[in-house]
Amino acid sequence: DAKTTQPTSMDCAEGRAANLPCNHSTISGNEYVYWYRQIHSQGPQYIIHGLKNNETNEMASLIITEDRKSSTLILPHATLRDTAVYYCIVERGDTNAGKSTFGDGTTLTVKP
Amino acid sequence: GAGVSQSPRYKVAKRGQDVALRCDPISGHVSLFWYQQALGQGPEFLTYFQNEAQLDKSGLPSDRFFAERPEGSVSTLKIQRTQQEDSAVYLCASSLVLGIYGYTFGSGTRLTVV
Numbered sequence: 001d002a003k004t005t006q007p008t009s010m011d012c013a014e015g016r017a018a019n020l021p022c023n024h025s026t027i028s029g030n031e032y033v034y035w036y037r038q039i040h041s042q043g044p045q046y047i048i049h050g051l052k053n054n055e056t057n058e059m060a061s062l063i064i065t066e067d068r069k070s071s072t073l074i075l076p077h078a079t080l081r082d083t084a085v086y087y088c089i090v091e092r093g094d095t096n097a098g099k100s101t102f103g104d105g106t107t108l109t110v111k112p
Numbered sequence: 113g114a115g116v117s118q119s120p121r122y123k124v125a126k127r128g129q130d131v132a133l134r135c136d137p138i139s140g141h142v143s144l145f146w147y148q149q150a151l152g153q154g155p156e157f158l159t160y161f162q163n164e165a166q167l168d169k170s171g172l173p174s175d176r177f178f179a180e181r182p183e184g185s186v187s188t189l190k191i192q193r194t195q196q197e198d199s200a201v202y203l204c205a206s207s208l209v210l211g212i213y214g215y216t217f218g219s220g221t222r223l224t225v226v
Contacts, residue, residue: 041219042219043116043203043217043218044155044203044205044217045217046213046214048214049214085154087154099157099160099168099171101155102147102154102155103154
C-alpha cells in the first residue's frame with residue numbers, strides 16, 4: 001500500500017478554515033484516500049474518503065489533485081472540538097483494505 | 113448496537129499473565145480489524161476478519177497474540193504471557209463493505225503490563 005506524508009502539527013484559529021495537506025505520491029489507481037481523526041482517549045473517527053473526485057460531506061471537504069499524488073482535507077469553520085490528530089491513509093478496495101499503517105498523523109490545534 | 117463496543121476499557125496485567133480483549137462490532141458488519149496503538153503513535157494493523165475467516169494476521173507481533181471470531185460477530189484478541197512491550201491501546205474496527213466505506217472504531221482497550 002502507498003505511504004503518506006503529513007506535517008507533524010498545525011495550528012488554526014477558531015472559525016477559520018483548517019487545510020490539512022497529505023502527500024501520497026506512490027498512490028495506485030485503485031487506492032482510495034481516507035481521512036480519519038482521533039480525539040484524545042477515543043478511537044479514530046472516519047471523516048471522508050475519495051478516489052479521484054473532490055468530495056464533501058457534513059464534516060469536511062476533500063480536495064484531490066488531478067495526478068492524485070496529494071490531497072487536502074478542509075474543515076471550513078474550525079471549532080475547538082476539532083482539535084485532534086488527523087490521519088491520511090490510502091487503501092485498496094479489496095481484501096488488502098485495512099492493512100494500511102496510519103502513520104503519526106497531523107496534530108491540529110484550534111486556538112480561540 | 114449503535115457503535116463498536118470494546119471491553120474492558122482498561123486492563124492492568126502482571127507480566128506473564130494471559131489477557132483477553134473483547135470486541136462487539138456493529139451488527140451486520142462483515143469486516144473486523146484489530147489495531148495496536150502505542151503511546152504517541154498512530155494505529156498499526158494487527159489482523160483482519162471477513163465474517164469468521166481470519167484473512168490476514170500478518171501484523172500480529174508474535175505467536176503470543178491470537179485472535180478469533182468464531183461466529184462472525186464478536187471477536188476476541190488474546191495475548192498470552194504478556195510482556196511490558198505489549199502495553200498499548202488495542203483498537204477494534206468494523207466495516208460494512210470492505211474498502212468502500214470508512215471503518216467505525218471502538219474506543220479501545222488500554223492494556224498496561226506491570
